Amino acid sequence: MLFVLVKQVPDTETKIRIKGDKSGIETNDIKWIINPYDEFAIEEALKTKDKVKAPAVTVVTLGPDRAVEALRTALAMGVDNAIHVKTEGETDTFTAGKALAEVLKKEGAQVVFAGKQAIDDDQAATFGYVAEFLNWPSVSVVAKIEWDASGTSLKAEREVEGGTRFIVQSSVPVLLAVDKGINTPRYASLPGIMKAKKKEIKTYSLADLGLSAGSAKVKESDYLPPPDRAPGKKLTGDAATQARELVKLLREEAKVI
Amino acid sequence: MLGFTLSEEQESLKETVRKFVEKEIKPVAAKYDQLNEFPHDVIKMAWETGLMNIAVPAKFGGLGFGVVEDVILNEELGAGCLGMTTSISVNTLGSYPILLFGTDEQIQEHIGPLLEAPKLAAFCLTEPGSGSDAGSMSTIAKDMGDHWLVNGSKMWITNAGHADLFSVFATTDKALRAKGTVCLAVNAKSEGISLGKHEDKMGQRCSDTRSITFENVKVPKKNQIGKVGEGFKIAMSTLDRTRAPIAAGAVGAARAALEHSIRYSKERKQFGQPIANFQGLQFMMADMATKIEAGRLMCLNAGWLLDQGKLEQGSLAASHAKRWSADMAMEVATDAVQIFGGYGYTKEYPVEKIMRDVKLVQIYEGTSQIQRVVIARHLLK
Numbered sequence: 001m002l003f004v005l006v007k008q009v010p011d012t013e014t015k016i017r018i019k020g021d022k023s024g025i026e027t028n029d030i031k032w033i034i035n036p037y038d039e040f041a042i043e044e045a046l047k048t049k050d051k052v053k054a055p056a057v058t059v060v061t062l063g064p065d066r067a068v069e070a071l072r073t074a075l076a077m078g079v080d081n082a083i084h085v086k087t088e089g090e091t092d093t094f095t096a097g098k099a100l101a102e103v104l105k106k107e108g109a110q111v112v113f114a115g116k117q118a119i120d121d122d123q124a125a126t127f128g129y130v131a132e133f134l135n136w137p138s139v140s141v142v143a144k145i146e147w148d149a150s151g152t153s154l155k156a157e158r159e160v161e162g163g164t165r166f167i168v169q170s171s172v173p174v175l176l177a178v179d180k181g182i183n184t185p186r187y188a189s190l191p192g193i194m195k196a197k198k199k200e201i202k203t204y205s206l207a208d209l210g211l212s213a214g215s216a217k218v219k220e221s222d223y224l225p226p227p228d229r230a231p232g233k234k235l236t237g238d239a240a241t242q243a244r245e246l247v248k249l250l251r252e253e254a255k256v257i
Numbered sequence: 258m259l260g261f262t263l264s265e266e267q268e269s270l271k272e273t274v275r276k277f278v279e280k281e282i283k284p285v286a287a288k289y290d291q292l293n294e295f296p297h298d299v300i301k302m303a304w305e306t307g308l309m310n311i312a313v314p315a316k317f318g319g320l321g322f323g324v325v326e327d328v329i330l331n332e333e334l335g336a337g338c339l340g341m342t343t344s345i346s347v348n349t350l351g352s353y354p355i356l357l358f359g360t361d362e363q364i365q366e367h368i369g370p371l372l373e374a375p376k377l378a379a380f381c382l383t384e385p386g387s388g389s390d391a392g393s394m395s396t397i398a399k400d401m402g403d404h405w406l407v408n409g410s411k412m413w414i415t416n417a418g419h420a421d422l423f424s425v426f427a428t429t430d431k432a433l434r435a436k437g438t439v440c441l442a443v444n445a446k447s448e449g450i451s452l453g454k455h456e457d458k459m460g461q462r463c464s465d466t467r468s469i470t471f472e473n474v475k476v477p478k479k480n481q482i483g484k485v486g487e488g489f490k491i492a493m494s495t496l497d498r499t500r501a502p503i504a505a506g507a508v509g510a511a512r513a514a515l516e517h518s519i520r521y522s523k524e525r526k527q528f529g530q531p532i533a534n535f536q537g538l539q540f541m542m543a544d545m546a547t548k549i550e551a552g553r554l555m556c557l558n559a560g561w562l563l564d565q566g567k568l569e570q571g572s573l574a575a576s577h578a579k580r581w582s583a584d585m586a587m588e589v590a591t592d593a594v595q596i597f598g599g600y601g602y603t604k605e606y607p608v609e610k611i612m613r614d615v616k617l618v619q620i621y622e623g624t625s626q627i628q629r630v631v632i633a634r635h636l637l638k
Contacts, residue, residue: 073269191307193266
C-alpha cells in the first residue's frame with residue numbers, strides 16, 4: 001500500500017508576521033498550501049501506483065481542521081484516500097512523527113513518500129522520526145526512483161555534492177523523502193476537484209494514537225524576526241578612488257583581506 | 258439575501274486556474290503573441306486540466322458548471338493571456354447552441370467527443386457582410402429533403418483552423434431575416450469547407466481566427482439543432498451566457514495590467530524616489546483598482562442571475578458587464594502603458610500586449626456600442 005505524508009504550510013508568498021507574545025506567527029489571513037516538496041511526493045506516489053499496479057494511494061496529514069484542505073487538494077490530484085490526524089495548537093516533530101508512524105502501522109503502509117522537508121520551519125525531521133518509529137529504512141533527498149518489476153525493491157538516487165549521484169538499494173517497506181525535480185507534479189484538475197469533494201476523510205485524534213499534546217519533547221519559546229539587513233554602501237568618485245575605498249572597507253570593516 | 262462568498266468548489270477552481278496560468282500560460286504568452294501561432298501545447302494542457310467544456314452537464318460526463326464558474330475561470334485565464342483565454346473558452350461558446358437546444362442524442366454525438374480528447378469547437382455566426390446585424394446573415398442552408406446544403410462564408414471565426422465541430426448559423430430564407438435562420442452542427446472536416454489564413458491581428462494574436470467558406474456542404478438533417486427559424490434565437494441565448502465570461506476575461510487582463518503597474522511603480526525611480534510615491538500615479542492605480550472591482554462584481558452578478566434562471570435580467574446585466582469591463586480594461590491597459598512610460602510602449606514589457614489584447618473585447622461578441630444599444634433599448638421600452 002502506498003502512502004504519502006503531506007503538511008499544510010503557508011503559501012511561499014506569505015508575509016510572515018510574528019505574534020505580539022512571540023509564541024508563533026500570525027495565522028489569520030494566511031493562504032495555506034500543500035508543502036511544495038510534498039507535491040513531488042504525491043506525484044511520485046501516483047506514478048508509482050501506475051508503475052507497480054498498486055491498488056491505491058493514501059495521503060496522510062497531521063494538523064488542525066484547516067489541514068483538510070490540503071487533503072482535498074491531494075485527492076483532487078488523484079490520490080484515492082485521505083487520513084487526517086487532527087491536532088490543536090503546536091505539535092513538535094517528535095509527536096508528529098510518532099503519530100504518523102502509528103497511523104501508518106494501523107493502516108498497513110508498505111511504501112511511504114514524503115517531501116524532503118517542509119518549507120515552513122525547514123526542519124526536515126518528521127520523515128526521519130516516522131521511519132525510526134516504524135523501524136524502516138528511509139532514503140532522503142531522492143532525485144530518482146527505479147522500481148523492479150515486482151514493486152518490492154527499488155533503487156533510489158540521491159544528489160550529492162559535485163553533481164554526482166549516490167544510489168541506494170532498498171526493499172519494501174521503505175520511506176522515501178523526495179527532492180524537487182524528481183517529477184513534474186500534476187494539477188488538481190477540475191473534474192478531480194469535483195470528485196474530491198465527495199470523498200470521505202478518515203480522522204484520528206492524538207488520543208486515538210496513544211499520544212497527547214503533552215507528548216512533546218520540544219517546546220518553542222520565542223519566535224523572532226530575522227535582523228534587518230544593514231543598507232548597502234554606494235561608493236562614489238572615479239574608478240581609482242572607488243577601488244581604494246573598496247580595499248580599505250574590505251580590510252577595515254569587513255576584515256576579509 | 259446578498260452574499261458574495263465563493264463556494265469551496267469555486268475557490269478551488271480559481272486556485273487551480275491561477276496556478277495553471279502562472280505555470281503554463283504566463284511564461285509563454287509573449288512568445289506565442291510574437292510568433293502569431295496557435296498554442297497547441299497550452300490548449301492540450303488546459304483540456305487535460307479540465308478547463309475546457311466546463312458547461313457540459315454532469316449527465317453527459319461534464320462538470321456542469323454555470324456562468325459564475327465560467328466568469329471565475331475567464332478572469333483567471335485573462336490575467337495570463339487573453340488570446341489563450343479566447344481559444345480555451347470558445348469551446349464553451351461553440352457548444353452552448355447544442356447544449357441548450359440539442360437533444361440528448363445530439364449532445365452525446367457532438368459534445369461527447371470534446372470531453373474524450375482535446376478537440377475544439379467553433380461558433381460560426383459572423384460573416385463578411387454581417388457583424389453587429391447578425392440577423393442579416395447570408396450563408397444559405399437549402400432544404401434538400403434528407404440534408405441541408407450550405408453555401409456562404411463566415412468571418413473572424415475563432416479556432417476555425419483547429420476545430421472539429423462548427424456550430425453554424427445560416428438562413429433558409431433571407432427575406433425572413435432572423436426568423437428564417439437555422440443552427441447546424443457541422444463536422445469541420447466536411448467536404449466543401451475551406452479555411453482562410455490565421456489572421457494577422459493587432460492583439461490576441463495566438464488565438465486562431467479565420468474565415469470559412471462553405472461550398473455545397475452537405476449537412477445531415479439529424480445535425481439540425483432546434484427548429485428552423487430558431488437559429489438567431491439559439492445564437493443569442495448562447496451569447497447571453499458567454500457575454501459575462503468574456504467580460505471577465507477583460508477584468509483579468511486589467512488586473513494583470515494593474516499588478517504590473519504596481520510592481521513597476523515601486524521599482525522605477527525618478528526624482529530620487531520610486532514613482533509609486535507620487536500621488537498622481539497613486540490615484541491612477543486607485544482608479545484602476547476601483548474600475549476592476551466594479552467589473553468583477555458586474556460579471557459575477559450577471560453570471561449569478563443567469564444561473565438562477567433569471568434570463569432576461571441576466572442578459573441585461575451581462576450587457577452592462579461586457580460594456581463596462583471591455584471599455585474599462587482598455588482604459589486600465591492604456592493607463593498601465595502610461596505608467597511604464599517609454600518602456601511600456603515596447604514589447605520588452607508586458608503591458609503593451611495587454612493593451613492590444615483587450616481592444617478586441619470592445620469588438621467581439623457584441624461591440625461596446627451594441628451593448629449600449631441593448632441597454633438603451635431596455636431603458637426606453
